[in-house]
Amino acid sequence: MTNKVEICEVENPHEKVIEKVKEMMPDEETLYDIAELFKVFGDSTRTNILTALFESEMCVCDICELLGMTKSAISHQLRVLRQSKLVKARRVGKEVFYSLADDHVVKIFEMAIEHVLE
Amino acid sequence: MTNKVEICEVENPHEKVIEKVKEMMPDEETLYDIAELFKVFGDSTRTNILTALFESEMCVCDICELLGMTKSAISHQLRVLRQSKLVKARRVGKEVFYSLADDHVVKIFEMAIEHVLE
């Protein structure tokens, strides 16, 4: 009958590799979340904002001046960073100060900097 | 004359923060490269491929089977990973085996996994 296929399924070393890899890989949801996290990091404006916040909390206007961009553009990106729980905001009078919500980000970026500098 | 402006420039704590942050931030090119690296990581297919390769080198067909995607789609993404020097390829007969080109990737992903698992 389908002898050839059966033999392949049992003997084929490729199938074994696939099986092994499948077991070791993080679950689908985790992998999706990782991609989503990196997607947030994968924009120059957002990496600029985040690395700026490594040094000090800043209000929106300061970030605008630092990066030479409009308040609207920065605010939109801060919203993305807020929704991803990467930054937090606190209001002081008319100004809103943003800061990092998490230390992991710093470590991930340190690794990335190490990588791009070879 | 422009007293008000001068006083602001000297006294304004915002200006000082911006100055300090500017000094501490990585140079523009490095920041761009970091964003580019994260952009490559920011796609589910590519994160799936990379985490699969953490465990073992694999040929294109195996990756296709593992992820349930076409050869073309996988090949296109492997090209992106190759161009970013994240994976390397070696030909064995008709098959092309891919493997990680770098250990940094593993460390960056470990940090990311830690982060998404809170």
Added chain:
DNA sequence: CCGTTAGTTGAATAATTGTTCAACTGTTTT
């Protein structure tokens, strides 16, 4: 209370990008 400053938001536009499809290059097998 009115004007100003700081920041947010929704819609629109423009650019980027992931997958599919079809045609292609190599390599092995018969």
Added chain:
DNA sequence: AAAACAGTTGAACAATTATTCAACTAACGG
């Protein structure tokens, strides 16, 4: 030599997304 298999590639399409613009809210100062 031809068929079959593994993989690559370019064009096309669809979907996502970053910035701009304009209108808005919130807080402060006179």
